[in-house]
Amino acid sequence: MAMHEHFRQALVECDVALARKIWAHVNPGMPQPRTDAEALFSIHYARTIMETIHDNLRCYSHAWLVERRLPSGLPDRLKPVADRLYPRVVEGVGIAVKSLSPGGSDLVVPIREAMEDAVKECYADGETDPQVIKARMSEARRKVRG
Numbered sequence: 412m413a414m415h416e417h418f419r420q421a422l423v424e425c426d427v428a429l430a431r432k433i434w435a436h437v438n439p440g441m442p443q444p445r446t447d448a449e450a451l452f453s454i455h456y457a458r459t460i461m462e463t464i465h466d467n468l469r470c471y472s473h474a475w476l477v478e479r480r481l482p483s484g485l486p487d488r489l490k491p492v493a494d495r496l497y498p499r500v501v502e503g504v505g506i507a508v509k510s511l512s513p514g515g516s517d518l519v520v521p522i523r524e525a526m527e528d529a530v531k532e533c534y535a536d537g538e539t540d541p542q543v544i545k546a547r548m549s550e551a552r553r554k555v556r557g
Contacts, residue, residue: 422458423468427451452481460484470496504530504544508552518555525551 412420414437421430427450434443434450444450458464458472466489473485474497485493508523510516529551533544 419463422454422461422464425451425454427454430454452476456482456484466492467496469493473497474499502539504548506530506548522552522555525555 414433417429418433420426421433427447431444431450444453455472455475459469459476461469469485470489470493473483473490473493476483477499506523506526508519508526510519526548529547530544533547538544
């Protein structure tokens with residue numbers, strides 16, 4: 412098997428070890444990926460720009476890169492395909508507060524703000540588990556209500 416076929420195989424299979432081995436053999440004097448993570452990024456980026464790689468693999472690599480906020484070389488004509496094949500997950504939190512008791516409407520805004528702050532703190536801490544966020548929102552509501 413020719414070297415270019417081995418390299419294509421490494422790209423198709425996302426084989427980091429094989430790709431690094433080939434890069435070191437073909438271009439020993441050139442800068443090499445320092446880590447497997449750098450090599451994996453290079454593989455995914457290369458897959459997005461190579462016309463000879465199947466579009467599904469190119470779209471997957473685009474989604475992988477975009478998810479990590481890394482640049483993608485996928486051409487504009489394939490981006491709608493990538494979005495259909497690999498839709499992005501967007502997280503969100505809904506907050507609704509109402510009061511049925513007389514005078515309770517004075518607490519609506521402070522309760523909502525406390526719940527918002529609890530959500531912001533969760534995300535700042537890297538906590539995205541809905542059950543944890545819900546519990547912290549409930550605790551914030553209880554603190555404001557007294």
